[in-house]
Amino acid sequence: MTCQWQTGLLVPQPCEMPAMGGCSLCGRSLCMMHTVSGPNGPACPTCANSNQGYEQNEETELESSRSSYYTQYGGANYFTNRDRQSVEREEVEGYDEFET
Amino acid sequence: MKLKDLSPAARLAAETQAIRGEWEYSAFDQLLKDLIAYDTVMDARVAFRKKWMIVAIILAFVGLFVGILVIDNGDGEAGAAILVGGIVHMITTIVLWRKAKKQALPENALAMLQQLFRQVRQDLDTKATIRVNVDLSGPTKAKCGPKQVLPPNGFNSREQWVYADPWCQLRFQLRDGYKLTLRQVDQLIELRRTRRTSRGKYKTKTKYKKLCRLTATILPPAPVQWAGQPKVDPTWERLRVAKKKGLDVAVLDRWFLYKEKFERPKQNPSGADAVGMLYRLCSMRPAEAK
Numbered sequence A: 001m002t003c004q005w006q007t008g009l010l011v012p013q014p015c016e017m018p019a020m021g022g023c024s025l026c027g028r029s030l031c032m033m034h035t036v037s038g039p040n041g042p043a044c045p046t047c048a049n050s051n052q053g054y055e056q057n058e059e060t061e062l063e064s065s066r067s068s069y070y071t072q073y074g075g076a077n078y079f080t081n082r083d084r085q086s087v088e089r090e091e092v093e094g095y096d097e098f099e100t
Numbered sequence B: 001m002k003l004k005d006l007s008p009a010a011r012l013a014a015e016t017q018a019i020r021g022e023w024e025y026s027a028f029d030q031l032l033k034d035l036i037a038y039d040t041v042m043d044a045r046v047a048f049r050k051k052w053m054i055v056a057i058i059l060a061f062v063g064l065f066v067g068i069l070v071i072d073n074g075d076g077e078a079g080a081a082i083l084v085g086g087i088v089h090m091i092t093t094i095v096l097w098r099k100a101k102k103q104a105l106p107e108n109a110l111a112m113l114q115q116l117f118r119q120v121r122q123d124l125d126t127k128a129t130i131r132v133n134v135d136l137s138g139p140t141k142a143k144c145g146p147k148q149v150l151p152p153n154g155f156n157s158r159e160q161w162v163y164a165d166p167w168c169q170l171r172f173q174l175r176d177g178y179k180l181t182l183r184q185v186d187q188l189i190e191l192r193r194t195r196r197t198s199r200g201k202y203k204t205k206t207k208y209k210k211l212c213r214l215t216a217t218i219l220p221p222a223p224v225q226w227a228g229q230p231k232v233d234p235t236w237e238r239l240r241v242a243k244k245k246g247l248d249v250a251v252l253d254r255w256f257l258y259k260e261k262f263e264r265p266k267q268n269p270s271g272a273d274a275v276g277m278l279y280r281l282c283s284m285r286p287a288e289a290k
Helices: A045-050 A058-068 A081-086 B008-016 B025-072 B076-103 B107-123 B271-282
Strands: B018-023 B130-135 B148-150 B157-173 B179-196 B202-219 B237-244 B247-260
Touching: A045 A058, A058 B107, A058 B271, B008 B018, B008 B025, B018 B025, B025 B076, B025 B107, B025 B130, B107 B130, B107 B157, B107 B271, B179 B271, B202 B271, B247 B271
Parallel strands: none
Antiparallel strands: B018 B130, B130 B157, B148 B157, B157 B179, B179 B202, B202 B247, B237 B247
16 A cells, blocks of 8 residues: 655645554655654644644645745735835736846 | 865855756755755854843943053053953954854745755656756845945935845756746835924835745647636736747746845745646646646
């Protein structure tokens, strides 16, 4: 059996590493890398984020940011009406070549 | 971490205040880590030298009065030595502080790059490299436009300087063949207003405004029909599709504004802001690509 965790943020793909166990909360089979230990037994990063007492690592951080990107980028008062007018909104003809 | 302790690539980047070329993710992450550690040391040095400079200025003023008193009492040589010593010490500390300040790197920009690539590292094509063209020198005099004289609007004079700093250009390929680019152009506006008080004194106030334009682009490997429009806030974001070499390229712009009264704003869009833009562009890919 392979790990059922989806890796990546922009291009999600199954991990496909050999599963070493499963999430004690949702039952998903997991490899060593995607298993988070905590008070309720091993868990996947999603369950670890939604339950207290689990360790935080790169995978849990990535998982929490992944869900937050879906939400609307609102709320912050970046611009006043006056500032909005000062923002240049020139129309670009076509796509300008990107040179690095 | 001092300059001599850095790896050759990090030392070159710190000395030239620029990162250029093609990088593998692990090497680029290590470079950013080194530069952030170096910048932490440099920031501490700047803070220390600033304190030292303030003390030196106070001592120079005290030395001025003491030196004049000593000269008045007839010991001209000792008085002159106190005066000159105080002034030389003050100038030295100012020079050292400015030198350290110039060597410091913009920590927010480095943190943004680090956060960005740490979040998308699993999506990068392992066979492709990251093309980087990053200028860390900030808004220098060379990037400043001509002085603009604005209508007084009740003040004695209003002058403005605009710095254009296109400091960041990144290009990398995802593992499904799509290419992403990210570009940031900062516009620093320095507004200086002078007015005359009722007592006849002239007072000058300077305000700073930093307008950052972050542009993310997604280039498909072959002609595609984009699946739909992601959430875009028209207040500070704009999405457009442009033609490039027969391909429909989706471009998302986002503006950020930061204001400061006494010094140049140091804030920068975070890596999460940049990833959020890339994330939404990637959501436009046709269903079979997801």
